[in-house]
Amino acid sequence: MNRTAVRTLAAAAALAATAIALPSASATGTPASGSVALTASNAFLTSALQSGIAAVPLPTATGSYDRATGATATFPVTGGNAVLPRYYGSVTLGGGIAFADALTGKIVCFHQVSLSGRNQEVSAVPDGGTTPVNLFAYGDDTVISAIGATPETLTGDAAIPADGAAYLDQALGTTFFTANQAVGALSTTFTPAH
Amino acid sequence: MRSVTRKLAITSAVAAAVLGATVASNGAALADPPAGTTPAATDIVSAGSDTIQAFDNGLSAAYNATSPASKYYSWNATPAGNITPKSGASTIARPNGSGSGISTLNGNTNTTLDIARSSRGPNSGSSADWFIPFAQDAVGWSAYTGGNAPSNLTSSDLTAIYNCTITNWSQISDVAGYTGPNANIDVFVPQASSGTRSFFLAAIGVTAPQSCWNAATPEENEGTDAAFAGDVNAIYPYSLSHYVGQVYDGKGSGTDEPGVLDANRSIDGVNQIDTVNKVWNSNLSLTYTREVYHVVRQSDWADATEGPRLKALLDRSSNNGWLCTNAASLITSYGFQSLGNACGTLTAGN
Numbered sequence: 001m002n003r004t005a006v007r008t009l010a011a012a013a014a015l016a017a018t019a020i021a022l023p024s025a026s027a028t029g030t031p032a033s034g035s036v037a038l039t040a041s042n043a044f045l046t047s048a049l050q051s052g053i054a055a056v057p058l059p060t061a062t063g064s065y066d067r068a069t070g071a072t073a074t075f076p077v078t079g080g081n082a083v084l085p086r087y088y089g090s091v092t093l094g095g096g097i098a099f100a101d102a103l104t105g106k107i108v109c110f111h112q113v114s115l116s117g118r119n120q121e122v123s124a125v126p127d128g129g130t131t132p133v134n135l136f137a138y139g140d141d142t143v144i145s146a147i148g149a150t151p152e153t154l155t156g157d158a159a160i161p162a163d164g165a166a167y168l169d170q171a172l173g174t175t176f177f178t179a180n181q182a183v184g185a186l187s188t189t190f191t192p193a194h
Numbered sequence: 195m196r197s198v199t200r201k202l203a204i205t206s207a208v209a210a211a212v213l214g215a216t217v218a219s220n221g222a223a224l225a226d227p228p229a230g231t232t233p234a235a236t237d238i239v240s241a242g243s244d245t246i247q248a249f250d251n252g253l254s255a256a257y258n259a260t261s262p263a264s265k266y267y268s269w270n271a272t273p274a275g276n277i278t279p280k281s282g283a284s285t286i287a288r289p290n291g292s293g294s295g296i297s298t299l300n301g302n303t304n305t306t307l308d309i310a311r312s313s314r315g316p317n318s319g320s321s322a323d324w325f326i327p328f329a330q331d332a333v334g335w336s337a338y339t340g341g342n343a344p345s346n347l348t349s350s351d352l353t354a355i356y357n358c359t360i361t362n363w364s365q366i367s368d369v370a371g372y373t374g375p376n377a378n379i380d381v382f383v384p385q386a387s388s389g390t391r392s393f394f395l396a397a398i399g400v401t402a403p404q405s406c407w408n409a410a411t412p413e414e415n416e417g418t419d420a421a422f423a424g425d426v427n428a429i430y431p432y433s434l435s436h437y438v439g440q441v442y443d444g445k446g447s448g449t450d451e452p453g454v455l456d457a458n459r460s461i462d463g464v465n466q467i468d469t470v471n472k473v474w475n476s477n478l479s480l481t482y483t484r485e486v487y488h489v490v491r492q493s494d495w496a497d498a499t500e501g502p503r504l505k506a507l508l509d510r511s512s513n514n515g516w517l518c519t520n521a522a523s524l525i526t527s528y529g530f531q532s533l534g535n536a537c538g539t540l541t542a543g544n
Contacts, residue, residue, distance in 0.1 A: 086480055087330075087536045119535045139512035143540045146318045156539075159512055180512060 034077040034151055034189040036093055036115055036122060038136055038158060041070045041184035051176045052102035058109065061095025070184055073097060075113050075122075077190055082117040084152040084190055085144050091115040091190050096124065097135070104173040110135065115188060120154065121161060122186070126171070134161045135168075138186055151191040158186040225251060225447075226277075227267040233280035237265045238503050240309035241279065241288065242295015243389055244271040244414045245331065245433040246486050248445050249528040250311055256524055257507060257516055264503040268311070272413060279307055291414075292389030296489055299323070300544060304500050309508075310489040313433065314389035316543020324492050325541045326508050327485035328517055329530035332434040332474045333394045334466040334482060336417065336457040341426035343379075344372040346460035349481070353398045355379055355429065358406035363427070380427040381407050384414035394431035397481050415440070417455030425454075432457040434466055434474035435486075438529030442472040445528050476531065486530065492542070510538030 040048075040055070048054065057063045057073035065071045080091035096111035110124035110133070120138040125131065142156030160168075162179035169177045225247075233239050240250060250268035258265045269277055271290040278285045283306040289295040295310035300322055316325040335352060337343035342363045347355075351368065354360035358381075363374030381404075384391040391414065395401070412419035415436040422428050437457045440446035458467045461482060468475045488508055494500040509515030518537035525532050 083480065085541065086483075087327075087485070087533055087539075088480060117536075118533075120539070121535060137512070137535060138539075140510060141540070142510060142538070143542070146541055146543055147315055149318070154539075157512070 030194050032077050032079050032091070032193040033191045034091075035074050036077070036091070036113075037072050037074045037187045038122070039070050039072040039184040039187070041182070044181075044183050045071055048176065051174065052104075053099065053172065053174065053176055054102070055097060055099045058096035058098055058111070061093075061097065061113075079193065080114070080190070082115070082152075082190060082192070083147075084117050084154050084188070085147040085149070087118050087120075089117045091117070091188070093122075096127075099168055099172060101172040101174050101176075106172045108168070108171040120156075126167075133164055133167045135164045136183060136186060137161045137164075139180070139182070151189045153190075154186075154188040156186060158183040225270045227254075227269070231267070233265065233267045235280060235282045235305070236263075236503070237267060237280055238308040238507065239267045239269065239279040239283075240295075240311050240488065241269040241277075241298060241307060242271065242311035242489075243292045243313045243486070244290070245292075245313040245390055245436050246311050246530075247271055248436070248439060248447075248450065249329075249525070249530065252445075252524055252528060253517065253521060256521065260516070262506055262516070264506065266507055283307070289387075291385060291387030291391075293392070294387040296323070296544065299489060299491065304491070304494050308490065308494065308500070308504065312389055312487040312489050313484065314392050315485065315487070316489075316541050318543055320544035321492060321542040322544045323489050323542070324495050325487045325489050325543050326538055327487050327533055327541075328508075328521075328537050329435070329486050329525045329533055330483055331436075331486050331530055332466070332478050332483045333390055333397065333431055334434050334457055334461055334474075334478070335394075335459060336430050336432040336437070336452070336455040337459065338422065338426045338428045338454055339456045341428065342375050342377050343427075343429055343459075344369045344374065346372075346463060348462050349398060349479075352461070353400060355381060356383075356395065356398055356400045356404065356407075358404045361406050377427050379406075379429060380425050382421065382428060382430040383407055383411060384431065385411040388414045390414045390431055390433050393484050413449070416449050416451065417453030418449045418451050419453070422454050428455065430455060434478075435529035435531070438467065438472065438474055439527075440529075443527055443529055473526075473531070474529065485533065495540075508538060511535065513538075 061073055061075045063073050075093035075095050078092050078094045082089035082091045093113040098109040100107040109127045112125040115122050121134045122136040123132040123134045136158050139157040139159040145153040160181040165177035165179050247270050254266050254268050276285050277288045289298040292312040292314045299307050299310040346369050364376045366374045410421035412421050415433050440452055465475050490504050507516050511519040515538050522532045
């Protein structure tokens, strides 16, 4: 394991240790449920780690790794008014995500995660900020469930939008991220509150 | 005074022209493939919905101006009769409406028809096709200009009118300031294969043809039909995008005009048309808005030869599909509203 990889893993461990759980959303009746799962492919992970960059889900988001598909961050649904097959509204998500760069030593954490039904983008607010950043967008081969289906589903390739790439590079002091950079896959399941 | 939105649309339209769009300068789209043009067997051709045919004629002109490997041609919904969509194709009855276009698509191969235009969404229970949205539309109601209809109707009124519970304007009692005359309402619906018809009836909860409906079923979005002439009691569903395109964007032509009807009215107190910005009102309930689609066979989308031809035109912007990447201004110039990044999303159905 080279020095960059060791420093990257150390940065990731530090991120995980300092993760702060968000309070879960209160609900009446049957609350909205489901999740948004972002899977970073092994190709993306390798490229990122070689550049010293790591990303870690923050509670109440969870992480997992599968040798075949890559690393997955799963964000639980906490609410939202989306009607995904009508490209309407948004889904609010728990947890957050942190990005770190081992070479620059910079870390940026995001919370207030949401999915836009209109733009099919996952955005989040950087800690200390107020303006959401579009971090991930649905790309090629995006398939949505039919109107009226329960749960509503949205699956497809994941990419980093231009504005998200620019923000991350600026925040981390890197030149790694690019517009429409392929990340892996996004998968959403959403059952509205009822 | 035109709004900023309007100015942006105009600016974008100019940009589209710079990109090579060859839509006629007065905005009236060519109907069918241009005279003297027989689409090649390797070109892609569509038929079906009346509501989006004007847009697709404009799309054809703009896309073909970029000299793609496979050009795109759109066959109008009318006039009735047979067409041979492209070289080597079977001769088929010209599909008129979304349902007819989809059934024709599924009853033939890409030797004859590649795409069905649809203003209705997918029916579940089959995964034969991909429905690929490119814009949003709204469907409202129109009535004879200066006739007996009020300027506003509630959703309950529309349901009662179309299920024949209310048959006389004098029975409308929930519209402030309106006292309807004692005159029978003349209820019209578009022809049976119309996606606008099926969407509108579903939106107001009417599931079957009713006894009070006029026997005439005019072509959708055409207030020029003879059935409406002098009929001060006429009421008729209308694609609001198509209406905006006709009234404000110069995209009507021939019989494809509002004629004696106008859709500048309200549902549940919400104006259907934003006359300041000259667009349909995005504050309308989701009940009355819909996506409009190009429908392709799933087997074609995955095919090594046909798939790239379709994807070059219809795929998401992330995969450089021309429509989703370049046509936002073209979409708004026909009265529709952009779907943004969601353009090109796939939904299974038939």
